[in-house]
Amino acid sequence: MAKDKKSYVLRVDKEILEAVEKWAEDEFRSLNGQLEWIITSALKKDKRMPKSKKSGEDKQGE
Numbered sequence: 001m002a003k004d005k006k007s008y009v010l011r012v013d014k015e016i017l018e019a020v021e022k023w024a025e026d027e028f029r030s031l032n033g034q035l036e037w038i039i040t041s042a043l044k045k046d047k048r049m050p051k052s053k054k055s056g057e058d059k060q061g062e
Contacts, residue, residue, distance in 0.1 A: 010035075020034055020035065021034075022036070
């Protein structure tokens with residue numbers, strides 16, 4: 001595991017988890033990758049993304 005990553009146990013409704021798993025599959029991402037993308041997108045939308053943190057979306061353009 002990368003040094004800048006932290007593990008966290010997440011409890012989620014079964015139907016929500018299944019929907020996110022399907023979405024991840026459709027986007028060719030892992031479930032974890034999809035959850036990180038969803039959270040990052042929400043943080044950016046509400047302008048809550050930490051300034052010093054580079055997101056996965058920024059790295060795609062490099």
